[in-house]
């Protein structure tokens with residue numbers, strides 16, 4: 001595959017583009033805060049001054065941006081993707097957004113002759129660094145096939161889910177489930193502690209039973225310490241809960257557990273915890289400031 005463009009060098013985009021560089025891809029990067037490109041340049045990347053400049057240079061461009069507003073802005077605003085997209089150009093948006101946002105981007109790109117694939121990912125900072133993401137792609141099948149060498153570097157498994165929107169929906173369903181689990185886990189840790197049990201023993205018990213999972217195993221010890229270094233920022237998890245609840249509205253699916261979890265994430269944001277890891281929702285229970 002030719003040179004890859006990469007837009008968005010946050011926690012995920014930085015790890016993913018670094019991975020592409022270390023596997024021998026040529027990468028041209030752009031980030032809204034341009035100084036975040038410097039570390040990538042030290043590892044061999046080239047800088048594109050604007051999203052449009054990256055599209056102009058590269059046949060394939062990947063985006064990894066925070067939310068729907070960011071994904072739309074990078075495509076539609078001045079110096080954006082649309083200014084240079086056209087026949088022979090391919091755009092892969094790996095940000096977590098809702099199906100409507102993805103469809104708007106897809107329509108704009110394909111109406112100018114470009115190809116579009118949405119490909120949100122499951123997995124966090126460490127899986128991104130290790131090339132162990134799960135890729136949830138939908139859109140142009142030919143672009144999916146062409147992108148597989150890239151996806152094989154970034155992830156451990158790729159799914160092609162059909163029409164645009166299906167990748168976004170799958171990602172929101174997964175993160176809605178994950179966010180609810182994180183809240184139940186937080187309550188469990190606090191309940192163990194307040195009722196006189198050792199929370200570490202709770203982690204050991206959970207890890208041996210039917211609900212053992214990598215998230216509890218990885219996040220539990222630091223949650224007990226009250227430490228939440230950001231791997232998956234809480235503000236993004238709350239965005240995913242909000243978008244998943246809207247998907248529930250559209251489909252008349254009652255989701256009382258997810259709705260309560262969303263409230264807890266909102267509470268955590270109001271406590272100034274939005275930039276910490278999403279496991280910091282634990283503080284809404286642990287600090288006694290929760291809404292319960």
Ligand SMILES: NC(=O)C1=CN([C@@H]2O[C@H](COP(=O)(O)OP(=O)(O)OC[C@H]3O[C@@H](n4cnc5c(N)ncnc54)[C@H](OP(=O)(O)O)[C@@H]3O)[C@@H](O)[C@H]2O)C=CC1
Nearest residue numbers: 008009010011012032033065066070096124125231232236
């Ligand atoms: N972290 C994780 O564990 C995972 C995250 N995701 C999803 O991946 C996406 C990226 O997440 P992550 O890397 O953690 O997020 P970060 O907050 O670390 O990075 C966000 C990126 O979006 C850019 N950005 C934000 N607003 C705008 C805007 N208006 N215009 C242009 N660029 C903008 C930021 O640029 P700047 O540097 O200038 O602020 C930055 O490059 C999100 O959709 C998230 O939900 C998916 C799986 C796992």
Ligand SMILES: O=CC(=O)O
Nearest residue numbers: 121122123124232
């Ligand atoms: O979106 C977050 C993740 O861990 O997946």
